[in-house]
Amino acid sequence: MLVMMASRSRTLALAGAILALVLCGQGGAVPLLGRATAAAPFDLAALVAAAKKEPPLVTLNNSGVVKDIVANFTAKYGVKAVGTKADSLTQVQQVSREVQSGNVKLGVLSIEDGALVQGRLIPQHFVDNWVPPDMLDSIPKKWQNPLVQIWDAKVVAYNPTSYGACPITNIWDLTDPAWRGKVALRDPLETPEEITWFSWLTTEDNARKLAAAYQRRYGSPLQTKEKNAGYDFIVRLAANQPILTKSDDDSASAVGAPGQTQPPVGIMSLGKFAEAPPKGQKLAPCKSVLPWIGYAYPRYAVIAHNTPSPNAARLYVHYLMTAEGAAPTINQHGGFSANLDVPPGQHEYLGSHAFWEKNLVFLDPTGNDRAWQMRDALSDLWRLSRR
């Protein structure tokens, strides 16, 4: 019976898609939704009409702001949608199992694990990439496959009540015995995004910067058994008994809980700084750490293969790329949209865009293939280096 229901909803979806095509044909010379060239007009109204006939859109998002985004989306277009916060591993599990079983319920994934999206979900046809045709020119080419929705950042944070200024000035401080057991970060084995960051640290260019920073910190060049300074940093960080948390919220409260004399520092996403005051936490980002204060990472938007609401999914992706759709995330997290037409926001906690470029490692989609190939080895390196 369930199968029948699923196939019926698929039939409905198909009917909706055909209808959309017909409507599109009337609106202009668009042969297929989404395959339009940048020059061809993009018929948003047709997409909305088609989306309204589909089952409610189901979307997962690494961030809890999805509740607000979905509510605004439904208010604007009258297209029903359900949004749930889910981490990358959960999203990957669900979409791959749903597509394999043929019971696809998901529509759009807003997911941070780009290496896995590019290395596995797209090649195995678990998700499809779709770039809004009217935005092909305003989204940089290198951010289009898979489509980057928004840039967020994770930076070193400290408790300003306990320390007057950020006690971390060099990234190697995090591996120093002085900070043993006092660095909070999300468990890399639970958060593959951290492993992607590790893979970026091991590129030759970045390893060189790390080695230079080491020399500045300790006065002598780094002696290491590992392949380069990047690997060495990972091993030392793992061995320094970091506080591994299940979420950035936990990292934030480890660092920012009031009444601590020697609180830990942590690496966490920008959203935590906005959430800190209402929770009574004291939290501030470090603004000067050699060679970087953290890393900028994309959140991608991809569509589940064979989703029952393909037009609603496209409409939602389109909405995410508009100023309105990006606003809740930017206001909460302080990141910037991959659509460069969207004003970058105030960056209350991290200053200008130029400051990002200078002080953060950018986990560009260009490094995803490398990160995916290295993932197992780096995960095992992390596991085995823990004390």
Place this chain on the structure above:
Amino acid sequence: MSGAIAAPRAPWRGALVYQLQRARYEPTVALGAVLLVVLAYLVVVPIGAILSDAVRVQPGDEARTGQPAGHVTAYYLWRAFGSPVSRLLLWRPLLNTCVVAIGVTLLALILGGVLAWLVVRTDLPGRKWLAPLLVVPYMMPSWTFALAWLTVFKNRAVGGPAGFLETMGISPPNWLAYGTVPIVVTLGGHYFPFAFLLLGNALRRFDSQLEESASVLGATRWTTTRRIVVPLMLPAVASAAVLTASRVLGTFGTPYILGLPVNYSVLSTSLYQSLRGGSTGVMAVLSAVIIAIGVAIVAVDSWLLREQRRFVTVGSKGAMHRRTRLRRWRIPAAALAGAAVGATVVIPLGTLTLSTIMRVPGRFEPGNFTAEFWIASRLPAFVGYPTGLLRGPGLAAAAWNSFRIVGLAALLSGALGLFVGYLAVRTQGTRLSILLRQASFLPYLVPGIAFAAAYLSLFAVRRGPIPALYGTLSLLVLALTVAYLPFASRAGIAAMMQLGREPEEAAQVCGARWWQRLWRIVAPIQRGALAAAMILPFIAGLKELSMIIMLATPGTDVLTTLSIRLQDYGYPQLANAAVLVIVALSFVVTYLGQRITGTSLASGLEG
């Protein structure tokens, strides 16, 4: 009707037609065979599927193994048993599992045994009140106590809001806050009611004249204990030990909450992490290990039960149950029993309740108390659950899912169990009857978390006419139904044993068809048994976590997964509040169940 019998064309054909005719009126054998096939598919095939996953290349692992998907490989076995990370994936979790299982079993036996003796065999004041209270810990979700522990003892070695003690300036050491010690204590506090009930029942049947005769014959107290009490109690002790150990093997919530923050894993949490990390092959290997241990434990149990038959206490009407007078130990013993209730029920629930009304845990200042975690219409910093627990739609949806899934599973499980009982009893003495009993008991050997892994593996894709069920509620319902079948079919067999064939035969003589007999005679008579067979799975399902967390998708939260997810997001007040809601529901349902069936778990123990 008679024509077919009257005109047989060939002898074999006549026999077949006759058998078919007979089957119309007495279809038990045919139905039994069909049921056996269904049970085999629901119980045996999933286990086969997961075992095969352990030695086949899983999709996505082609690059790692250098072989195409579906090919036979030893890669996962090597990774789990021999690779450098095997120590972290399997060996250390295995060791931890053994230590925890032994520790919990010992603690539960000692606590349960002493309390059972006090309640059943002594003149302990207030024992009438105590007996039902001592069963309460088992009615709460197994990780309730763990959350309460964390609320008090959590230190700064992990993230998130600190515990009460830390806030007050006392920093609990790691060994007290996480890992073996708290896991053993909290699980012991949850599982000791097993030992209490089993040992209590055994003690109740124990004839105190045996001890008295021994002491008349000049035996010392020690000799009496060693030669009479211990041998007679051994089977009950062994059963309690086996039951506790096998539950601990599959438990997930407590080691997840108290172990993982410090990288302390047991087999169940290691299995869950493999699932999350997408290492299906390693997950299959770990499931196989858990199943193997589960089978070994039950094998030991059945061996011990065979041993038990060597002792037969001939109870007669003269059996006496004289209570030991505690005299000056009455008050200390009562204090001890009261402390057990306090430590396993009152303090955990009190702590959790307190934690849900404090902004900063452990700061006892008037301004710090608030009802906002229950009723606020907006919690600004909690983006994942932005309202008080009772206000958000999340709780209502999860509660509805819990009732829907668990209710349906309990209904199916109870009905199926009774049906298995009916068929097994009606075909008594045949091989079919034995196979039916065995197949319906088989899920008992497989700890829930491994069983769920097996279901994930079997129903991941469409197989022939069987649709893929991943992501549907049917998968959860089916898995829970089968997991609770052993209890339901036990109850079904016991109930059907007491119903003779005669009422049915009388109806048959009157021309009633088989389904009419079933519907109008068997079902009404067994109504009470059916209710009993459903209520137990329902209560168990309401607090089930380990299976559901494996099978449910983020969109379909039930109450237990909602609580764990809130804990993961770092909202302990909301997580604790959700657990309190589960506890309250569990109490209400248990109370209603006892009212409906007129039974009580602890009834009769206090004499």
